[in-house]
Amino acid sequence: MNRRRCAAAAITVVCAVTLLAAPGQAFAAPSSLLAPASIAAPAAPAAPEPAPPAPPKKTLEEIRVELDGLYARAASATDAYNLAEEQAKKQSAEIVELAREIVKGQDRIADLKDRAGAAARAQYRGGGLPPEAQLMLTDDPQLFLDSAGRFQQGQKATKDLIAELEQTQADLAAYTKEAGAQWTRLEANRVRQEKAKKEINQQIAAAKKIESQLEKEERERLLKLEEEAAYRAQTAWLSSGVLKNIAAGSASKQGRKAIAFATAQIGKPYVWGAEGPGSYDCSGLTSQAWAAAGRGIPRTSQEQWRLLPRVDIKDMRPGDLIIYHADASHVGMYVGDGAIVHAPRPGRHVTLAGAGSMAILGVVRPDK
Known part of the structure; x- marks a missing residue:
């Protein structure tokens, strides 16, 4: 009996040890049995990552070059805006004129239809017979001859009436089609204006x-630094001997008026899209100066370069317009002695400057 009890106790101990040693099994030990060394220490906070080094500060000369680029892109966008605005104005005026022609055509068609209706009613009152049938039924020779003449005149009048009606209808259709096309172009220009305006801003x-x-x-x-850069460019231009090659031509009568207007604006601020009287952009100044001289010219510097007669720089005279940069995005008026009057850029005012202080594309003459 004692042996059985001992054996049972031994089996119980073995089973307990086996269960405790079995892999994958977890048992919580009483806290009183845990050794102090088994308590995990709290993790140390991670050291913060070092901040990336600050980018090197730009020099003022680098800032000047960056600003020049920004304002140059703004000038190009301003030209695009001004051109789209001018085209939109022109198309709006054409749409208004076409609308007038459409109304006139509609009125004319209504009048012709009234005349055709009157002729039909006259035929009805004549018994419903066409004039030629009535003519054949008369037995009066004189009446026959008189009626034959009137009949021929009536035939011609009817043909003319039909021809005029058909032509008026064709004109009306053409006016309507052109008005639709102008409206489409107007909307496209408005889209370009908004895009250019966004770019400028x-x-x-x-x-x-x-x-x-x-x-x-x-x-x-x-x-x-801006002034020094302009001075260096002007000095290099003058050092080339360009003034010696420029003919000593004087301004024309209109040119003198344009110069007087432009120089009177000195000190007024540059505002993109402005054409006076309180502020100007570059082509707003030149176009208004020549308008004051009695000569209308295109609104934008790019259109002035594209459409106005060009002259060689050696033949340049006061009143001529100097176009700058490869994209023709700036313009100034030559006033003689190697100087121009121009509206430089936002934040600046209408002023005198060296004609060679910027990259010259070419010269145009409004009154050639």
Whole structure:
């Protein structure tokens, strides 16, 4: 009996040890049995990653070049905006004129139809017989001859009436079609205007943001750097002997008027899209100056370059327009002695500057 009890106790102990040692089984030990060394220490906080090094600060000269690029893109977009605006004005005027022609055509068609109806009613009152049948039934020779003449005249009048009606209808259809086409072009120009306006505002806002981050002394130094860059370009241009090659021609009568107008605007601010009287962009100034001289010219610098007669720089005279940059995005008026009057860019005012202070594309003459 004692042996059985001992054996049972032994089996119980073996089973317990086996269960405790079995893989995958977990049993919580009483906390009083855990050794102090088995308690996990709290993890140390991760060290913060070092901040990336700040980008090197741009020099004022680099900022000047960056601003030049932003304002150059704004100038190109301004030209695109001004051109789209001019085309939209022209198309609006053409649509109005076409609408007048359509109304006139409709009125004319109504009048012709009334005349045709009157002829039909006259035939009905004559017994419903056509004039030629009535003519054949008369037995009066004189009446026959008189009626034959009137009949021929009536036939011609009827043919003329039909022909005029058909032509008026054709004209009306053409006016309507052209009005639709002009409306489509007008809407396309409005889309281009909005796109150009967005581009202008983006470029100017980016430039102003850069300038706003500068201290007062830095802005003053930046302006000095602009002046120095312009001076270097002007000096290089003059050193080429270009003024010696320019004929000593004087301004025309209209040219003198244009110069007088342009120089009278000195000190007024540049505003993109403006054409006076309180502010101007570059081509707004030149187009209004020549308009004051009695000579209408295209509104934008690109159109002035494309459409106005070109002259060689050696033949340049005061009053001529100098077009700048490869995309013809800027224009100034030559006033003689190697100088121009122009509206430079946003944040600046109408001023005198060296004619060679920017990259010259060519010269055009409004009154050639």
